[in-house]
Amino acid sequence: MSAATIISLPDQSTARIPKVNFLTKENGLLSWLLTTDHKRIATLYLISITFFFFIGGALAGLIRLELLTPQTTLMAADTYNKVFTMHGVIMVFFFLVPSVPATIGNFLIPMMIGAKDLALPRINLLSWYLYMIAGCMAIYTMAAGGVDTGWTFTTPLSTHYLNTHVISTGLAIFVAGFSSIFTGLNFIVTIHKMRAPGMTWFRLPLFVWSNYAASILMVLGTPVLAITLVLVVLERTMHIGVFDPTYGGDPILFQHLFWFYSHPAVYIMILPGMGVISEVVSTFSRKRVFGYTAVAFSSVAIAIFGFFVWAHHMFIMGISNYAALVFSLLTMLVAVPSAIKIFNWAFTLYKGSITFETPMLYAFGFMGLFTIGGLTGVFLGTTGTDIHLTETYFVVAHFHFVMVGGMLMAFLSGIHFWWPKWTGRMYPEKISQLAAVVTYIGFNFTFFPQFILGMLGMPRRYAAYPPEFQALNVFSTAGATILGVGYLLPMLYLTWSLKYGEIAGDNPWQATGLEWQTQSPPLTENFAEIPIVDHEAYDYEWLEKQTAARQQQEVA
Amino acid sequence: MDHISPVLWQFLQKWLTHFPLFPPEASKIAPQVDALFYFMVLVSLIGLTIVILLIVGFSILYSQKRHPQAVQIEGSTLLEATWTIIPLGLFLVMFVWGALIYFRVYTPPANAMNIYVVGKQWMWKVEHPGGQHEIDMLHIPVGQPIQLTLISQDVFHSFSIPAFRVKREAIPGRYNTVWFEATRTGTFHFFCTQYCGTDHSKMIGEVVVMTPDDYKKWLAGSTSGDSLAQNGERLFASLSCNACHNARPDARGPNLANVYNARLTLSDGQTVTADDAYLRQAILNPSQHITQGYAPIMPTYQGQVSEEGVIALIEYIKHLDSDYRIQQTLNTTELLPDSEGGKSAPASLAPAAQKETKP
């Protein structure tokens, strides 16, 4: 892991960060708040979602502390309920959904396809503002006393039986939803219409494909959530509506509408992360992704099939048994494209020339943990076992494995991978490798015991639990502490590296993407002139020729 | 060992001995669920091992030190087809197997003894047909199929018995059912697993599985006097249902004798089976389904009768066959001593079992 790296840093004694780049082009707060540059907006997003991640993380810390003992020692039951609700809401809507797309995706997609900006730069800025407004509303909700519906807003609990701030939370998510819709819409338009000459669909990096697929989900799924929340708010204010059986409504209808969005939403959360993994695995094994087309199409397949499986969250609620059958079958189908991806990544390593920098370590973490999380998803998708496992910690463990072990790992992988491009400086390699290993260990300690807890039948969303579950919960809390350290470390050393990191140069990883062929940090217009693409993605031979040609030029 | 403080030592000892990794299997369906579960664990472990082996193996074989020059490979349709079809096949096996279990859990057998469970914030009310009420407790006999008819009075709750591997949501406005057959005596936790507000985590109770004899004793000891059907009869009179539903020729409402499980023709030509759910609907939202030949004059009883009241009414209507008068005098307490001689199956006690005689 030491000398055998592929880092090709410029000579540090003479290296300079280019004077003109998107960070230095204009100065002053206003130049940031009114910017339409996708890279600056991505930076704004990065800062804001990090903020929300740590709020959500602190709430997770409270959850784990409370669960250390079987009784409600730390806080009262309704406080606990508010804590896990806000944890879920913030982590899902204010961190994970925008995480990779709105930051890394925003930063990279125009560059990867050779465009100067997203197609609709002002809409892009608008979507950040919407996100911030929604974020403020969420913070307001917390300050004003919180909400305890659970992130799933089950009716009629949320509509008539709680007197907490359901409406402001609902509206916050509504607004955040539109932020996400606009991001997705922008990506789709950009990918369709803004590709550089020669950049055909099958020359696109896989990161673009997976973000494209996620964008489809955002555009088609999110509005349904929006209208559902509107109906909840109306029902709450007018005391009449379509979800409460007392007034002739049907609570199962709410479940249908909610999960119509929220199942596809889990693929919104994972697909961009899968894109990151494709880039990272290819770069650090210096090899074209195995079966490019299969990986590209599997993203689209996940996006499409992802819409047909939502009722697997409702197997025990009293939907028709035949409907359960169909949704279960379709769930099995949607699991297959993920398997294809995992194996294709594994085989990308075959006959590669592999190095183990931090992004790669996180990517390995992703592959292992996502496989576990995904396979346990299949346990839940199987009707017979879901009866026993649903609404227990098995589900909690499942989704933390895919969301934290999967997407969060991918996010960190991507942040490290593109950090040099973004800031022009390298992160410190050794300590970040350590952080990656720490998160991996901490993660398994935290969430693996929860599978056993779930199998034993411990229900989720319990402030207090029977003492026989304590031992495993103590393990889990201990693990969470390690995990917290693992997440705090990158925060610290990445900030440190902004000033003291080594200067990265254009292409420290010797990667093939168009974004690496421009300066770091890039110009506001991304490229000095729009590139004309004449090679496939991940074409390392092209890169070698390119480098050779450049060296020759320099010599001459 | 002496270095470890005794407190810590006790703690460790307690943990190591009270460290359940596996819930008890206490129902007929549990081993079947577990068989599938273990099959899936096995497949997952194999799959995971393959993935890890591939990653670790390739990482070692093709690390840059050993393999400085990468060989570019496009892909392999054959390989990709392999890892598409094999997981798909395995997943489909799981699907079919799981579906079989699912249908078994949610299709109660005809001879199951019916117990009503009403969830409310934050307690479970259990209503036995003999009129015994319990709160956050459920007493059942071993070796007898039990059907739970679940409903909630307010928000979603979920009735989960991990040891039996069954769980069903209790939702407002509609009956859901689940059944199980306990295979060993003992006390097991049941939980409310659907988040239902502040004291969600306090909606915990215990299932007490008893031998049939103990069960009989328990039934006798905890009866409140009247069976559910008798309560229902009283309600039927006090809500003046009998003003319309009586066997007189000029009755304004249909005769309810033998209506349970009958096929009814509605005024719009459709036919329905008058099951529990239908009867409940007929009392609370009568005009949604009008029986052919009648006017929509029945008033709604929504708000006038509690979920328990509806249950009692339904239980009463279920027993309204021609000889219901005799039935009605059947008091569980009185019956008990008789059944000891000979056919001691507790099934014969349960009113639900009596409907077996019907086609």
Place this chain on the structure above:
Amino acid sequence: MNEQHELEHHVVSPKTYIIIFLALLTGTALTVLASYIDLGEWHIAPGITLFWNPVVNLAIATGKMLLVVLFFMHVKYSTKLTKLTVVSGLFMFLVLVGMTLSDYFTRAWGRW
């Protein structure tokens, strides 16, 4: 460049618009009329009945929708991409409605 633009960008003539406009008004009149006539029903199988009124009603509405989409919104003259967008919108809408309703309609099957 502008000429090229004009060529690619089909301009629909006002005549077409007027025809569509009249067709839409006719469609409106038709649905209103149709709703006053009892069109009967079709007993597909015992317990499953199809009423013609809502079917006709929705069919006319869909016809009107198609006219607006194809002509007023120029989809008839648009790229494949636009057509695909429209079709996928309709398709997802049908998935949402159809799969949800499929749960409701199959609940009565069997014993539950």
Place this chain on the structure above:
Amino acid sequence: MTDSAAVANSAMAETGNSHHGEHPPYQRHHFETVDQQFDATNFAMWLFLLTEVMFFGGLFTAYLIMRNWYYQAFVAGSHQLSIVWGTANTAVLIASSFTMAMSVWSAEMRRKKSLLVYLCLTLVFGLVFLGIKGIEWHEKWEKHHVPGVHFSVESFVNPQSDPAVYNEYHDAPLAPDMAQKTEEYFFLYFAMTGMHALHMVIGIGILVFMIFRARSGAFTNGHVTFVENFGLYWHFVDIIWIYLFALLYLISRH
């Protein structure tokens, strides 16, 4: 695929022969060509309409289920709506759609005057639509048919109390519990028409803005994107109404 090729080609062609100064003023800097800009914004508008379809989709799903469950209540509720106003409003909205289409045509033909006329007509029709909607809503208010606010089932349990409607349809009285469900119908009626009216209001706001811009010749200089895209939005709102009319007004009139 073809359009992207076209974009690529024209991009190449342009780098071949054009200087920076030749861009028309309305071309934004990050686009290579005006065509690309038009295609992109047009496509974006379509995608936005896609989200709108799904947005209303949730409401339609709820409507279909409730209508199936409480058919009589929906019929009785529907009889409370005025078919005359409803039909008139449909015609008005179709007319406004037509004038909108003509506005787009005028912009494309660079006829400023006719553009202004058609835009104003569209605006007027839009306002008329909202006016009629207002009258209808007001009537519901008077008759206590606004759900959640002193809702009364009198017209349904005792149809004779509402002679205007009764004389036309001779509705049989609904059983009290079914009558209560008419509130469900009106809830959906207000939710759906309200959401639709909100879209109209937003559209009218943009129309006013457009009329001001058009007066200074903004859309008749060859740059029709904005008018065209707004037209799409306006037609979409029209389509939603076509379905609302069919579903809410015309349940059963015979």
